[in-house]
Amino acid sequence: MATQGVSRRERVRQATLAEIRATARRLLIEQGPAAVTINAVAREMGMSGPALYHYFAGHDDLVAAVTVDFYRELTETIRAAREAYPREEPGRRLLAACRAMRRWAITHRAEFGWVFASPIRGERRLDSPRDRAGQDFERAFVEEIAQLWEARPFPVPAPEELDPSIRAQLETYAQAAGLTLPVEVIHVFLSCWIRLYGLLCMEVLNQLDFAYSDLEPMFEDCLRELAPRLGLDYDAEAGRGA
Amino acid sequence: MATQGVSRRERVRQATLAEIRATARRLLIEQGPAAVTINAVAREMGMSGPALYHYFAGHDDLVAAVTVDFYRELTETIRAAREAYPREEPGRRLLAACRAMRRWAITHRAEFGWVFASPIRGERRLDSPRDRAGQDFERAFVEEIAQLWEARPFPVPAPEELDPSIRAQLETYAQAAGLTLPVEVIHVFLSCWIRLYGLLCMEVLNQLDFAYSDLEPMFEDCLRELAPRLGLDYDAEAGRGA
């Protein structure tokens, strides 16, 4: 048996854990974030509320676990999309990753909105599973940027052009994240990231509904504008498909 | 008397309404959004919970009223900052408005975060006080853009360059908002708006904490990049002061 060392009990426990998270997700999708409550999830599963406390320490814990699921799924989707192109074309891979991110976001609005609108109040611990999943998500892009930079360096600001405060912040970040890329490269990357992710953020938070009903062309516009900054050519065709 | 037609009762009522909203705001600042609850506000004021239902239809209503307060204050701040420069310099006025927005946002993090992270779930009615306040906020910028465009037209894409879908969406928006500016101008405006507001959005939602501790230089960077697109020259000095 492949599951040799795993007791039956443990298997059942894992199944229950998965069912809880799946139920929470279903409630989120069907009834919104406020409906994802310990009691509601339990009721939905035919259990009594307090039973769930044997699986999660509390509401926050459940929320965090679900968030991690979403991060993982999104990251996995992005990684898979990347692999549609060979390693020799990091530019195409990067664009595919960006588009996969938006596609996941708009086909999983509730989940994407939950991930970053819900639980970031207050401080974060850098070692929580939640943050590890977030870092992993980010890494999917950083890896590709690093490949791109090595394969075909894109223009970056001269050292003296970069604001000293930004430089200092990014040095701290690079060190904490274990990045070996030059700070100027990180700056270009994050500048692009902020624009792309920020657009998605506003879209999912319905901050742009007052003027737009479909932001896909704006997203493609954003990619078209960002592509040359990373020294890669924008491929309009790939945006329409999938 | 200036308050001639207003009964004493009405005055007291307005005072109570104001106190309720002020208390809600205080709770928001001191203890976070979750603490802004009908009961907590009432308790804080020495009243019993149900009494508040004579002033607000329910929790959502209170939330909406507080949100409107924030929108108004922010809008007022922006309008005031604009007036620091004469009408003949719409460029400076616009930059001042942008900086005032960020300044208000970071000196009122809880309020700013509340405004656009909290209550936008679900649909919106276009005629609610909440949305009217939001439109008013937006107008503070649109007005300035219009002035700028008339005084010194900035470059806009040629009609055939604008994506048809975007054009259609913006035509709908322009009509609904009663804007007479060309669609291409609106497109440039909103493109800039998305970047600026999106950056602020991510900052206040702590989406960039993983790398940055102080986003002011990034905001200034954004302004510096946006300024030429609106045909105005970036004034670094004004950013440092205040």
Next chain:
DNA sequence: TAGATTTGTTTATAGGCCATAAGGAAACAT
């Protein structure tokens, strides 16, 4: 000015949520 009305407030109530405690039942181990 005395009664009727409107308005503001309180207590009581119903239902939901989070979280803990205490007890019972089932699965496991030896």
Next chain:
DNA sequence: ATGTTTCCTTATGGCCTATAAACAAATCTA
């Protein structure tokens, strides 16, 4: 077979929303 661990239940306390009913006070009106 029996003790132990694990899981699940009911009971409880405290806070929340929201409504209903009862009471007090200010205001209006005849």
